[in-house]
Amino acid sequence: MQSWEQRPFEYANLLNPAFCSILLRNAIKNYHAQKKQGMPYPLLFLVLPLVLHGSTRNALPKTTVTKLHIWLQRQPEARVGFGDRTSYLVPYTKEALAFGMQTGIVNICDDGKFTYVNGKLKRILAVSWSEDTEPYSCCKKAEFVGRWLAQAGEVSTIYTMWGICP
Numbered sequence: 001m002q003s004w005e006q007r008p009f010e011y012a013n014l015l016n017p018a019f020c021s022i023l024l025r026n027a028i029k030n031y032h033a034q035k036k037q038g039m040p041y042p043l044l045f046l047v048l049p050l051v052l053h054g055s056t057r058n059a060l061p062k063t064t065v066t067k068l069h070i071w072l073q074r075q076p077e078a079r080v081g082f083g084d085r086t087s088y089l090v091p092y093t094k095e096a097l098a099f100g101m102q103t104g105i106v107n108i109c110d111d112g113k114f115t116y117v118n119g120k121l122k123r124i125l126a127v128s129w130s131e132d133t134e135p136y137s138c139c140k141k142a143e144f145v146g147r148w149l150a151q152a153g154e155v156s157t158i159y160t161m162w163g164i165c166p
Helices: 009-014 017-035 039-054 054-059 068-073 082-103 120-124 134-151 154-160
Strands: 106-108 115-118
Touching: 017 039, 017 082, 017 106, 017 115, 017 134, 039 054, 039 082, 039 134, 039 154, 054 134, 068 134, 068 154, 082 106, 082 154
Parallel strands: none
Antiparallel strands: 106 115
């Protein structure tokens, strides 16, 4: 991964650890709300590839009524390049997790799963985007992805559905 100063401007903005940690926290929070437990580490690596890729983000269903496996059958193009995108974003996901843990907006539990810290986000990263912006859309879709992954089954099943391995 390039040092911060060497990253292209667009990458530095889209993939900055503060923004990406907010996306991960939103997914973790909604996963927890759905499943009443922390989010498994391997699932965190699916959040950024789903949320930051515009065409995938825009194709995601509106509600969790549409199950992941059904959606993938209807949207086979979502898998095209997903493995490469996921591999590419691994270092950015790790960087965002480290940032989130340093700022205290996400925690790792004794069982290795990740949880969020309630209320801490507003004090540390006072963020609000208007509803017609891409960051707002990414944040909302990260919330959805957290709920969706919580209902999708075991980690190994989810990875198999996407055609990737941890």
